[in-house]
Amino acid sequence: FCTASSLRCLASTSERNSAPKRYSSQPSTVNMPAESAEKYIARVGLTPQIEKLLDSCCRDLPAIGHLQPYLLDKLSAGTTTKVVVEDEAKKWSPSGIKMFNTPQLHTYLDDLRWYPTLQAITEQVLFKRPAQPTAFMIELLAKGDLTADVDAGDEESAAQKMQALQRGKKARQQAAAKRQAKEDKKQAEAAVQLQAMRRGQMERKAMKEKRYEAEQAMAAAAAEEEAAELAAMAAAAPAEEGAVDPAQEAAAAKMQALQRGKRARDEYMSARKEKEEQDAAATKMQAVRRGQAHRKE
Incomplete structure (x- = not known):
């Protein structure tokens, strides 16, 4: 799942692809273009934040199809930065599934599309290098299209x-x-x-x-x-x-x-x-x- 090793892999990929672009609405005053992706991840504390979201998701078990509203709710609750998000966008429901073993949890996370969703979010973060990654992720989830800028380059x-x-x-x-x-x-x-x-x-x-x-x-x-x-x-x-x-x-x-x-x-x-x-x-x-x-x- 999207943990420290996954972020290191994404960081190396980001280093090969192109020079990072800053998040325009909140430009970083500390992050320099020459800063490596791994240093950026360590500086903004992205790995602990992703692991915390994963632990929370494994406990709450949101319903299939409710991952983005769930992440919006958890990220909005865990930041002091004010980002305007409608309450309707943060509504999610528990799945009601009972977990008995690790393989069952793995299957659930695959059905929930945890890894591709978090991979898309972290790719955007590494692509833009915002000074406040939490606020950036909230706005990204609120827009709904997680791969717009990256896909444009790929296309x-x-x-x-x-x-x-x-x-x-x-x-x-x-x-x-x-x-x-x-x-x-x-x-x-x-x-x-x-x-x-x-x-x-x-x-x-x-x-x-x-x-x-x-x-x-x-x-x-x-x-x-x-x-x-x-x-x-x-x-x-x-x-x-x-x-x-x-x-x-x-x-x-x-x-x-x-x-x-x-x-x-x-x-x-x-x-x-x-x-x-x-x-x-x-x-x-x-x-x-x-x-x-x-x-x-």
Whole structure:
């Protein structure tokens, strides 16, 4: 519960958060800005006062929801400083609960919200550093909002943090968009290059096919011409006894010429196919290397 150790914890938290602000309606003439929170707590006797309120609460056992009126009543009765508080604000009722053990008391204080209420009050005291903390606590309880000033600072800090997070998120989104645009540009350029390569391959293939057809036609014409020459020579030669029929000899010569032409074409086609396979392998290797270089970039 809110005792000496809790106040020391709150004091260290107050030291880290910000410089203390004095209570404006009753400024302290002794408390200086450089005074530590622990020294302030010891000087104004805040710890004994909180412990006294806790002991009184454990004896009186106010009803759940009546803690603030109860604290107003006890603080007003224990101070000589005149603070105007309506009697209605100090009305509280006992709970009528009977306590039999410590765990039951702990549960009751949790339901009563003792710790968060006293924590809020002591945070305000350490935040403002009033010269008369009792009068300050009475006015704070009478207003009803125990965390207004502290929450305002917390909300401002949270808003600044949210803005920083949003700026960081926006910067990351812009950087990601730039990277994506650069990647898209590279991919578009690579696609254009690939299309150009494919068009070149198709054009080269068409040219090869045309050249092959022309070569085939030339070979066939040469074979026919050679066969015709052989047939003419055989027809012009004088006939001898037992000689081969000129027509048969011409046909044989034509067949031989066709076979020679076919062998020549097969050899040419085999050599061209081997060269095309080598060219295709070289082209594939170049594409692989370009892809590797592109991925490294």
